[in-house]
Amino acid sequence: MTRSGDQYLEGLRDGRQVFIDGELVGDITRHPAFKGAVRSVAALYDTVDDKANRDQLTFASPATGEPVSLAHLIPRSPADLTRRRIALKVMAEQTFGLMGRGPEHVAGFLAGFAGHSHVFAAGGEHFARNVEAFHAKARDEDLYMTYTILPPQIDRSKPAHQQADPHLYAGVVAERDGGIVVRGAQMLGTGTAISDYVYLSNIAPLQPGDEAYALAAMVPVGAPGVKIYARRSYAAASSSLFDYPVSARFDETDSLLVYDDVFVPWEHVFAYRNLDVVKRQWFATAGHLLGNNQAQIRFWTKLEFLIGLAHRVAEMNGSVNLPPVKGALGEMAAQVATVTGLVLAQEQHATVDEHGVAWPGRAECFANMALQPDLYAKLLVMIRDLCGGGLIQLPSSANDFANPAIAADVNRFVQSPGYPATERVKLLKLVWDMVGSEFASRHHQYEMFYAGAPFVVKMRMYDAYDFGAGRRLVDTMLDSYDLSGLRDTALPPAGDALDPVRG
Template structure:
């Protein structure tokens, strides 16, 4: 049975240790830096009980006695992939694509682990029974899984064990009868503080000497010794929903995770001191490709929203029909359709998960290309809409409430206006646009879209390694092989 919003909210009142601006946050659900976003996420859970969305968002797997979120179900056909995408789309539209790590993101990854449990059967540690219990706990309890994989950005030329301190990255420091003790940090956990459990893992390949870092475990957020250091809260900085409509409600937060000698019971450990399994967990199970499926759907929604903003801005400025503006809108629509068609193509040319007992995943080659495309296109989309908007993004009163001011209200109303639209409508639109395109919240989103699936120096070479460069080379070579200088009849006279 999926949870209702209120149940989710209550589950966060567990004494988790979150730090913001030197303050220990007592209750994430009521703190002004986080409470609206908690409510936005709670709204997603409520949607799973709404008759209008229930069948899109949830499914009752064969043999199960309750419905689970579709993201937790293992897809076994093209129809299943389409049904998952419709669930992703429905949730992503509720935040206009700005909640990147809504609960369905990591739920998809967990379904990916469960599709290939054999990966967790290491030579020294067999995590398959733990994985099975974990999958049941998360999917049947409808829990929100946060995660952190990337290590702190210290010296990127050195392996984990070669860093200035060997407990900079999370590693096992002690083995006890009942479990392990871990110490160290992970760089960024997006939405981590809004979850019920946090999973720690390592997505990059590790050398054998770094076995102490080759771990994966999931623990509740109130586990003693877990500390989350939050970045600046854009929600706290927002004046009102009218002035900052996105950052006031969809600031999913990013925090650094620090483990200060955290005890992890064995039953919560999925991978232990196993460099092969810690890598395969993400790359050989469908987990990563399931992430991309969710993320590509959300990206489609986000582009739809941004293109819509571009159109409204052009109409508000009376420029929409101008031929050069139509070219700009056409370019935006082209990017949007590219994102959508890549997603649909990745589903249509789905692949069987090797050894996955009938499980399927989206096409990996197209999914890789989407990851590259999205990171490349997102800044261009922002740029194009900023060009459409001009100074209107800045010619805004600090607050919409200025319209009610006894001295300046009428002046603002007179000079901030669009053809056919009153001042309030214009201010409302351009404030939304600034929040999406130019605010600190918007800047964070640009960095998110560029990096959340890894850095280009990792994913671009992987497209060469895992793609078909030989086919391209062969075609070019076959052209070269089709003619020779010796075949040319004419030459120069001696």
């Protein structure tokens, strides 16, 4: 059943090996680098666990009948996708769309894998059973899973088995009684330090010879040998909540994961030395689509938050009714509405396959992913443009308000009608943390890369899009005339023009 925030926190005290700033972190729930994000995730768990939200955020576990998070639902119909989306939107709003790998992200992948467990059965029937059993466990125990599905950037010109050291990329080194031993590293475990399990696999293509790396397994974050090397913490670096309100609360952290001879029991292994299954898990199951559908619900929420900030600043600065400012806000609104529309269209264009699993519309999902890097970058620049120097002309820290001599000048000169200095500074420091701080810059990189390098995502869009309708129109047009003039040809069938995505 659903877990409370306290139960989630308790699960993190498992002796996990998280390293930051040259030291092993003891209790991550208390460490300045992690405690803000941990509290935010705990609050999310409490929201889903709250009886008042039960109808909207949970469904009855088919195994126990207890309420479990809708993040774990295997959707069986477009209506299920809608129900799931409404729940995921509420969850995303809890963190303002700022936690990309919260508990509801990899949950979508796993639900998709479990709905198509036959894909894993290609490596042996027991692997399919492992996927189904782990999905049921994650659902009924409300587990928080993250993933590392890419090897570290060492030498991308060579496959895994041709790297200078065969144990750079995470792969199997031995079979033991009851399981396998994994050695090597993967990037870039977002949220892994604060999660329960990390999914170890590969989304980048593997090649013949890479069989030792062709794995898919759920690894407890606290398992002996799992070493988590976190990047610099923006939360720990923030001088106060007032100065860096989102860094302090939502720095979900990203880490290099080193698997130092980690034992993984067979029941947590979904694919083993199988290039084909490791590849097919992403696109022959609904996993990738369901996970990214969730990611876009989160992205939509984050864009709403950003445009809300832009509107508030324009209002504060008295510029909101100037035609160019209205135009800029309108352009931003068009971008947000595009993302929203493409999320909703995934339900409109959903299909239910012969396994009874509902797939969100593929082309609409990849369209959002393909637009995202440029759209996000543009939005950030437009907000900077609207805010001007106000983003920089701010007190050095909240401490300036504590010094009466400084506060007198700040209160006098850093204000706007209806916005006393503390309110103006509060709003603009929040905007800076969203568009200009180190946290903001990492978010820019995240939105560019979390779904893969932009060129890879665009190639996936190419594969997902049905060019047939457009090509038929071109043929019809070319067939309609020649050197001697207009031919007597039929108009294109209306359906082609009406449904450009489906063709």
